[in-house]
Amino acid sequence: MLYPQLTSSRNLISLSGIWNFKADYKEEGYVNQWYLKGLKEYDLMPVPASYNDIAVDAALRDFVGDVWYERKVVIPKQWETENVMIRVGSASHHSKIWVNGVLVKEYTGGFLPFESTINEAIQFGEENHIVIGVNNELTWQTLPPGEAYYVEDADGNRKKKLKQQHDFFNYSGIHRPVYLYTTPRTYMEDITVQTDYEGDQGIISYQVVMNQPDEESREAVTVKIEVYDEENQLVGAAAGEKGSLQIDRVTLWQPQNAYLYKFVAKLVSKEHTLDEYSLNIGIRKVQIENGQFLINGEPFYFKGFGKHEDMDVKGKGLDDAMNIRDFNLLKWIHANSFRTSHYPYAEEVLDLADRYGIVVIDEVPAVGMLGQAVPAIGELDGVFTDEKINDETLKEHIRLTREMIARDKNHPSVVMWSLANEASVMEPRAEAYFKELAEAARKMDDRPLLNVNLMLIEPGKCKVSKYFDVIGLNLYFGWYSERGDIDAGKRRLKQWLQECHEAEKKPILLSEYGVDTIAGLHKEPAIMFSEEFQVQFLKAYHEVFDQLPFVIGEHVWNFADFMTGQDLVRIDGNKKGVFTRQRQPKMAAHYLRERWGSITNTHSK
Ligand code: GCB
Numbered sequence: 001m002l003y004p005q006l007t008s009s010r011n012l013i014s015l016s017g018i019w020n021f022k023a024d025y026k027e028e029g030y031v032n033q034w035y036l037k038g039l040k041e042y043d044l045m046p047v048p049a050s051y052n053d054i055a056v057d058a059a060l061r062d063f064v065g066d067v068w069y070e071r072k073v074v075i076p077k078q079w080e081t082e083n084v085m086i087r088v089g090s091a092s093h094h095s096k097i098w099v100n101g102v103l104v105k106e107y108t109g110g111f112l113p114f115e116s117t118i119n120e121a122i123q124f125g126e127e128n129h130i131v132i133g134v135n136n137e138l139t140w141q142t143l144p145p146g147e148a149y150y151v152e153d154a155d156g157n158r159k160k161k162l163k164q165q166h167d168f169f170n171y172s173g174i175h176r177p178v179y180l181y182t183t184p185r186t187y188m189e190d191i192t193v194q195t196d197y198e199g200d201q202g203i204i205s206y207q208v209v210m211n212q213p214d215e216e217s218r219e220a221v222t223v224k225i226e227v228y229d230e231e232n233q234l235v236g237a238a239a240g241e242k243g244s245l246q247i248d249r250v251t252l253w254q255p256q257n258a259y260l261y262k263f264v265a266k267l268v269s270k271e272h273t274l275d276e277y278s279l280n281i282g283i284r285k286v287q288i289e290n291g292q293f294l295i296n297g298e299p300f301y302f303k304g305f306g307k308h309e310d311m312d313v314k315g316k317g318l319d320d321a322m323n324i325r326d327f328n329l330l331k332w333i334h335a336n337s338f339r340t341s342h343y344p345y346a347e348e349v350l351d352l353a354d355r356y357g358i359v360v361i362d363e364v365p366a367v368g369m370l371g372q373a374v375p376a377i378g379e380l381d382g383v384f385t386d387e388k389i390n391d392e393t394l395k396e397h398i399r400l401t402r403e404m405i406a407r408d409k410n411h412p413s414v415v416m417w418s419l420a421n422e423a424s425v426m427e428p429r430a431e432a433y434f435k436e437l438a439e440a441a442r443k444m445d446d447r448p449l450l451n452v453n454l455m456l457i458e459p460g461k462c463k464v465s466k467y468f469d470v471i472g473l474n475l476y477f478g479w480y481s482e483r484g485d486i487d488a489g490k491r492r493l494k495q496w497l498q499e500c501h502e503a504e505k506k507p508i509l510l511s512e513y514g515v516d517t518i519a520g521l522h523k524e525p526a527i528m529f530s531e532e533f534q535v536q537f538l539k540a541y542h543e544v545f546d547q548l549p550f551v552i553g554e555h556v557w558n559f560a561d562f563m564t565g566q567d568l569v570r571i572d573g574n575k576k577g578v579f580t581r582q583r584q585p586k587m588a589a590h591y592l593r594e595r596w597g598s599i600t601n602t603h604s605k
Contacts, residue, residue, distance in 0.1 A: 001113060001407055002190060003347050004087055004181040007276040011079065015130070015178040020070040021045030023063050025159075030066075035131045036101035039070045047178060048089065050171035050315025064148055064160035069132040069174060077125035082182035083211075084122060086130070087115035089176020089318065089346060093142060094135040100128055108142065108396075111343035111365050112403045113176070136172035138162060140383075141392040143365040143400055144342070146170075165368030166342060167375075167574060168308055169563040171315035176346050184267075186210065186217050187275045191265055193410050195283040197296075202250030202283040207242045208265055221269045228262040235261070252296050253282025253412040255336045255601050258357035260412075280354060282412025288448050288469050291507050293552045295359070295415065301603035302359070302553025303334065303596045305578070306341035306512050309349075310562040312581060318346045325583050326559070327356045333578075333589060334596035339472075339511060339555055342367035342421045344404045353413035361450060362408050363418035364401050370424050370454075375480050375569060380456055384429035394433055398440045405444045416447055421511075422454035422474060426461045434464035452511045455480070459499035470552070471504055472511030473497070478537055479515045484528045490540040494547070501550045508550055512557035513541050516575040519561075519586050529575075531587040538588055542595060549605045556592065 006012040020042040022034070029035075045051055047069065052061045075084065086097060092110030096103060099121040107114035122128050137160070138146025146164040153159055162170060190209040197203060208223045227236035227247065238245040251259040260280040267275040284296055292299040307326070309316045323346075330338070337359035340349075344362060353360045368374070369389055371381025383389050401419060408414050419437055424430060438449055452472030453462055465471050475496065478489020501508060517534040526532035538556065545551045561577035564570045573581070578589045 001115065001403075002188070002277060004085075004179045005277060007278070008273060009184050009187075009275045010277070011076075011082070011182040013073075013180045015071060015073065015180060016047055018044050019047050021051065022068045023051070023060055024066040024068060025059070025063075027065065029068055029133065034068050035096070035098040035103070035133065038129065038131075039068055042070065045069065045173070046317070047174045048176050049173060049313075049317030050092075050175060051173040052169070052171055053313050053315055062161075063172070064137060064162045066133055066135045067173065069134065071130050072127050073130060073180070074127050075122050075124055075180070079182050080124045081185075083117055083185055083187065084119050085115050085181050085183065086118050087113060087179045087181065088132065088174060089113050089178070091132065091134045091174045092136055092170070092172045092316070093138060096133045098131040098133075109365075109400055109403070112400065112407060113347070132174060132178070134173060136162070136170060138164060138170075140388040141390070141396055143393075143396055144368045145389065145393065146368070164565065165370045165373050167373075167564050168310065168342070169315070169565060169573070171310075171563075173315075173317075175309075175316045176318050176348075184275050186221060186267065188265055188267060188277050190406070191263075191277065191279060191410070193263055193279060193281050195281065195412070196285055197250055197252065197283055200249050202247035202252075203244060204236065204247065204263070204281070204283065205244040206238075206263070206265075210241070210267065221267045221274060224266045224268050226264045226266075228264065230259065230261075232262075247283065250283055253284040253354075254357065255295060255300065255359050256357045258282060258355055258412075260354060279410055280351070281410060282354060284412050286415045286447060288507065291505075291550055293448070293470065293507060299602050299604065300359070300552070301599070301601060302337045302509055302555060303599070303601075303603075304330065304337040304358075304553075304555050305335060305559035306339050306555050306557045307559040308341065308562040309345055310560070310581070315563070318348060320348070322583070323349055323352055327352050327358065329579060329583060330358055331356060333593045336601055337361070337553070337555070338559065339363055339418060341512075344408065347407065350408060350411045350413060354411055358413060359415050360411070360413045361416045361418050362404060362414045363421060364397065364404055366397055366420040366423065368422075369420060370422060373567075374422075375476075376422075376454060376456060377480065380424050380426075382427050383424050384427045384433060389433070394436060397437055401437065401441050402444055405441070409445055414447070416450050416470065417441060417445070418450040418452060418472065419468075421452045423451075425451070425453060425464045426457050428463065431463040435467050438464075438467035450509065450511075459496060460503035462504070465504045465506065468506070470507050470509055471500065472509045473500065474512035474557070475510065476513065476515075478540070479528075486533075486537055486540045489537075490544060493541060494544045497544065497548055497551065501548075507552040509553045509555065510541070510545065510551060511555050513554070514538070514557035514576040514578075516571075517577070517586055517588065518571070518575055519580045519584070534578075534586065534588045535591045538591065546605060
């Protein structure tokens with residue numbers, strides 16, 4: 001799905017701003033047809049933003065159920081001849097859009113965009129009534145999985161609660177921008193670009209998909225492609241719906257040294273441009289060879305973080321200021337990569353990664369496929385069962401993987417797809433599940449695949465690693481086990497990594513390791529939760545990684561402190577950030593800056 005764009009053939013109106021809002025505490029919205037009749041006695045709510053921390057109200061912060069957003073908008077008369085679309089960047093987790101009372105779209109998934117044509121429902125040149133209903137419940141057939149249930153409050157009123165296994169707050173609402181945009185009646189629905197190079201010649205293969213025009217209009221149009229360099233010089237051209245072109249003296253997109261070409265696609269009829277769309281593309285190649293992860297033929301060592309889309313007040317709402325701050329910090333600390341733990345991030349974030357030269361591992365929201373909430377300790381209950389993670393869940397998993405890949409395939413920064421974080425992969429039934437999932441993903445795109453395991457999956461016990469290219473390990477020895485004993489944790493870590501590599505013979509990425517650290521808490525000698533402990537823990541882990549050539553990268557958990565559900569082990573959220581939630585450095589940030597500044601992207605050991 002192409003991101004909305006203002007071009008010579010397309011219009012764009014942002015509906016970000018303040019909407020009317022109402023949480024449906026009494027479950028009366030559907031009965032009273034709020035989608036048709038509108039909201040009475042509403043609050044004001046910004047879009048995009050999570051609603052949870054906006055109000056000063058515990059009931060809204062923890063609300064589980066339907067909320068309603070409403071806004072009126074005049075649609076220009078001049079748009080009458082066009083195809084008019086409404087598009088929501090993401091809303092968590094199940095949404096419906098009504099325009100003038102007509103249901104135009106229903107969508108499940110909290111972290112990917114959805115859109116619909118609305119021509120049949122709108123009045124041109126007049127005010128139109130838009131209502132978006134968002135429900136934040138989860139089931140065993142959604143990603144992430146969860147379970148909503150009812151409790152009674154002191155007055156005997158029923159209210160819903162949510163049981164979840166994943167370790168981040170269930171921020172809810174419309175999290176990414178809402179747009180109205182137009183395309184011509186015959187337009188480009190999708191563009192796929194793949195890149196390669198030989199010597200100093202870049203190779204771009206592309207495919208343009210038009211909306212289903214009839215034979216006649218299809219024959220009447222030609223696709224024309226032009227590629228421009230960063231100086232805006234035309235460096236390549238091609239024609240046809242599918243093809244390839246060469247770029248002489250190519251400048252590659254390199255980690256921490258981005259170079260972007262502009263790929264312009266046009267639908268032309270009798271010398272007249274019907275539709276136009278452009279993409280920023282980077283020319284680069286990703287391979288796995290001899291146990292190494294290669295970007296442009298060079299072994300790449302991942303230095304960076306697992307992150308979250310999370311901030312004060314706005315929760316998971318897109319915020320350009322915070323995002324640019326994050327990329328500035330990534331650059332400052334000499335990180336070269338991050339994983340979009342544990343869901344696909346906003347397209348706007350991937351655009352920044354392309355521009356800053358930060359490598360991205362893109363993750364589907366398959367988190368918490370476990371019989372226990374994080375931190376999981378001891379025996380895990382089985383979840384790959386008929387009632388819990390079943391064929392329906394697999395269908396959703398494949399659908400969301402397809403949609404993520406369709407959305408993000410053209411980003412040069414994205415080098416690998418992560419298909420799950422900490423699933424219960426030692427269960428026999430997980431094997432067939434992940435086999436089918438990985439096979440489906442390989443048909444969609446040729447980037448390598450990652451599966452991420454938790455530390456309860458002992459070396460050799462994972463039933464699914466064989467279907468993946470890279471093994472991600474989330475290890476917390478010296479924290480969740482060997483608590484406070486970094487030396488013991490370090491010994492266990494080394495043994496674990498060696499055994500795991502022996503069993504799987506695949507490159508290993510340390511996709512998570514870290515400790516909760518209260519900013520400003522200093523202890524000498526170091527004890528758990530102090531800034532000194534975080535530094536010593538990371539140093540000990542790095543000493544091990546530096547001895548093991550099959551470790552292809554280190555992603556500290558987490559970039560910044562983030563909000564979680566309330567729990568004994570979560571003091572105002574998860575405090576494993578190297579930066580605070582307000583994006584200021586803890587001591588560990590200075591240590592990492594020194595380490596990552598001194599090892600290259602290749603880090604040959
Ligand atoms: C994990 C999870 C992550 C948690 C983290 C922790 O293994 O993947 O979502 O936040 O551990 O801090 O316990």
